[in-house]
Structures are given as C-alpha cells and as structure tokens.
C-alpha cells in the first residue's frame with residue numbers, strides 16, 4: 001500500500017525530493033531485483049588503508065539557514081527532534097594525497113569533479129533521504145539554488161558508493177525496501193539517487209568508510225553496470 005506517513009508538516013528536503021520521486025512508495029514490495037539498483041557489479045581490489053588513516057575529514061554538515069537547501073535540511077532534523085548539527089566526517093580526495101581512492105573514478109569510467117571519503121563512526125547515521133546534487137559541478141556547495149534548477153543541471157549525473165572497508169556487524173546501508181550488507185572492501189553500489197530513498201548507519205564498533213564518486217558517466221561506466229558478471233579491477 002502506498003505510504004502516506006512519510007511527509008513532514010514543515011518545509012523539508014524530504015518533502016521536496018519526495019514529490020519529485022518516481023519510487024513506488026510501497027514498503028511491502030520486494031526491491032531485491034529493483035531496476036533502480038545496480039549492486040556489486042564491480043569489485044575494486046587494492047590496499048588503500050593508509051589513505052583512509054591519513055585523510056583529513058574536515059567537511060562537515062552545513063547549517064547556513066539563509067540557504068534554502070541547508071534550511072530545509074536543518075528543519076528536517078528539528079522536526080524529528082534531532083540536532084541539525086549532526087556530525088558527518090567527509091574528505092575530498094586529491095590525486096596526490098589519496099591516489100588510489102581518487103583514481104577509482106577513472107577505473108569506473110566516471111568523469112568526476114570530486115571523489116569523497118565518508119567516515120561513519122559508531123553512533124553516526126545518515127537520515128533517510130533522496131539525494132540533491134548540490135555539490136555536482138564543483139566543490140562549492142550550491143545550496144542557494146532551488147531543487148528544480150539543481151535537477152536540471154544534474155540530470156545525467158551518476159553517483160556510486162564504494163565500500164572502502166569490509167562490512168562489519170552494525171553497518172547498515174538501506175536502499176528502498178532492500179539492504180546492502182556483507183560487502184567486501186571495494187564492492188560498490190549505484191542506484192537511482194534522485195528517486196530511491198536510502199539511509200546509512202553505523203551501530204557497530206568499527207568505523208565504516210565509503211568512497212562517494214559523483215560525476216558524468218562514460219560508455220565504460222554503463223558497460224560495467226550492465227555486465228552480466230561482476231568485474232574485478234585492480235587498483236594500484
């Protein structure tokens with residue numbers, strides 16, 4: 001049955017995204033074979049553990065209330081009784097500081113403007129949401145623009161999430177009505193980021209590290225995503 005519960009009374013990012021979403025909004029449907037999810041199509045293999053240890057996680061949640069997207073996001077947290085300054089640790093990689101992780105965009109056939117590392121500590125979570133590509137074009141956070149304008153700019157943008165360490169008990173990654181888990185470092189997921197609700201959490205004891213690549217896909221990317229077999233790629 002179509003969900004009617006998940007709406008906010010106040011203006012929020014969720015409401016804006018949901019009214020533009022093509023998801024079926026029925027939590028009884030099996031999404032394991034959803035055409036909105038491309039799971040474990042590629043396995044990247046390499047040792048990037050020193051890059052995770054040496055990264056500086058200085059990108060954190062923005063709460064400038066004069067900007068529409070940040071205000072809507074803060075309102076969402078407040079409506080749920082949560083601190084709008086929830087911690088979130090991210091690092092923009094560079095070719096010199098994190099060469100292996102940064103090079104993943106080329107291995108995957110994505111022309112990317114940024115490759116981020118997200119460090120999710122025990123107790124951290126990323127609330128249920130659909131993505132808005134406010135960092136699509138550059139490192140500048142374009143939270144002054146409205147949703148329709150950002151959607152126009154990001155219509156052919158893809159975003160993949162790469163597990164940078166092995167799955168551990170307490171690591172959660174929800175995509176619609178299904179759950180990605182038991183991943184190995186280097187496994188990845190691509191999904192319809194604009195339409196499919198998703199969330200992550202670390203209720204475990206060990207940090208969860210994810211690479212997030214956002215950019216424009218080349219033919220190579222679609223070949224990898226549409227391959228019948230899982231493609232193994234060595235990153236070194």
Ligand SMILES: [Fe+2]
Pocket residue numbers: 129130131198
């Ligand atoms: Fe997301």
